[in-house]
Amino acid sequence: MSALQQKIEQVKQVLAAAARDFPPVTFANSLGAEDMVLTDLIAKNFTMKNGQDIEMFSLDTGRLPQETYDLMQEVRKRYGVPLKIYFPDSALVEEYMAQNGPNGFYDSVKLRNRCCHIRKVEPLKRALAGKGAWITGIRRDQTVTRGSLEASSFDADHGLQKFNPLLDWTNAEVWEYIKQNDVPYNKLHDKFYPSIGCACCTRAVTPGEDIRSGRWWWENAEGKECGLHVASIPIKCA
Numbered sequence: 001m002s003a004l005q006q007k008i009e010q011v012k013q014v015l016a017a018a019a020r021d022f023p024p025v026t027f028a029n030s031l032g033a034e035d036m037v038l039t040d041l042i043a044k045n046f047t048m049k050n051g052q053d054i055e056m057f058s059l060d061t062g063r064l065p066q067e068t069y070d071l072m073q074e075v076r077k078r079y080g081v082p083l084k085i086y087f088p089d090s091a092l093v094e095e096y097m098a099q100n101g102p103n104g105f106y107d108s109v110k111l112r113n114r115c116c117h118i119r120k121v122e123p124l125k126r127a128l129a130g131k132g133a134w135i136t137g138i139r140r141d142q143t144v145t146r147g148s149l150e151a152s153s154f155d156a157d158h159g160l161q162k163f164n165p166l167l168d169w170t171n172a173e174v175w176e177y178i179k180q181n182d183v184p185y186n187k188l189h190d191k192f193y194p195s196i197g198c199a200c201c202t203r204a205v206t207p208g209e210d211i212r213s214g215r216w217w218w219e220n221a222e223g224k225e226c227g228l229h230v231a232s233i234p235i236k237c238a
Helices: 003-021 033-045 066-079 090-100 109-128 171-180 187-191
Strands: 025-028 054-059 084-086 133-135 152-155 160-163
Touching: 003 033, 003 054, 003 133, 003 160, 003 171, 025 033, 025 109, 033 054, 033 066, 033 171, 054 109, 066 187, 084 109, 090 109
Parallel strands: 025 054, 025 133, 054 084, 133 160
Antiparallel strands: 152 160
């Protein structure tokens, strides 16, 4: 058995344990390369027909690239599994836009964090309500802020168990799986976008740059989080 196959089997075991011990379980699918690996594994092994169900959802911030919407559609066609979409609260978006304009998040880290809270963190809370566990595709080497994360831990902020089954995968292993299994992926990856979020906050990177350097590129690397997985600057919620 190859090293990659061993890691695949380990991921299946983690997913099976989550589905067995913490139902109902949901997968936060950001549609990045890592999450497409999990999409493929979950769709093939953890649907109702197999007796162990893991739901999938994605957050539509309202400012995603067209390529991300194209991939959403392809996931529906390829796998035939429901991908529930959560949107930000329109009243909060309207208030933010009225106070700060459409691009206010460029003006300060505080305003960027507030935008992320409205468009990502608040919808995530709704998506996780009533769940026993959630699954993510984050990896330890994506950024310096994620080095201390664990493969499984209790998420006190949301009151449920959190699983990161690809935590110790390398970027090369992610792409090896995608190529071997003909997994669909965001076409922005072919244009040197290794990490993809909102269109306004994501740019291409040059060879040798950190894979997350294209996210919020105007900020310091130590604080480049949106609050979904690692706490960022505290925000006073309206």
